[in-house]
Amino acid sequence: MKNGARAAAVLAVGVAFLLSAWSAGAQFSSSAKRDAVQYLFPEQVTVPAGKASQVTMHFRIAQGLQINSHTPKSEFLIPTALSFPENSGVKLQDATYPLGADITLPVDPKTKLSVYTGEFEIQTKIVAVRGDHLVEAKLRYQACDQNACMPPKTITVPVDVIGK
Numbered sequence: 001m002k003n004g005a006r007a008a009a010v011l012a013v014g015v016a017f018l019l020s021a022w023s024a025g026a027q028f029s030s031s032a033k034r035d036a037v038q039y040l041f042p043e044q045v046t047v048p049a050g051k052a053s054q055v056t057m058h059f060r061i062a063q064g065l066q067i068n069s070h071t072p073k074s075e076f077l078i079p080t081a082l083s084f085p086e087n088s089g090v091k092l093q094d095a096t097y098p099l100g101a102d103i104t105l106p107v108d109p110k111t112k113l114s115v116y117t118g119e120f121e122i123q124t125k126i127v128a129v130r131g132d133h134l135v136e137a138k139l140r141y142q143a144c145d146q147n148a149c150m151p152p153k154t155i156t157v158p159v160d161v162i163g164k
Helices: 003-023 030-035
Strands: 037-041 044-047 053-061 066-068 081-083 090-096 101-105 108-116 119-128 131-141 153-163
Touching: 037 131, 037 153, 044 053, 053 153, 081 090, 090 131, 119 153
Parallel strands: 044 153
Antiparallel strands: 037 053, 053 119, 066 108, 081 131, 090 119, 101 108, 131 153
């Protein structure tokens, strides 16, 4: 398949997925809509002030759902991404995401998607100024089941970072 035709096919699958999300939104329970991804821990970390420190952030995806990995296989898919707010006293210097698992969906068995399921970790390097900082980081993702995707969502990831 030529590149243009391949891109059009991937776009068509993406559009079909998004349209099915609109029309099938009722298929997801209200609990799944709220709790597709849950932040597990850490709730608090102490790091040396002014030095890059490794912090592992743990998440869980609701059973029966998956989210696109940080590096989805199409530019039309929404990647999972962690961010820290500016001026929070803590800077996200680097984030290392896990490799996604390749899956196919019944709607297009020829197209592979890179996704996370179950529990996953994001390895971060943060730099904090001296003091206690309640950081409201954000995780942006799009959750799907085998038939449809929910609209993209951003959850708050609260972490109390103490720079000593």
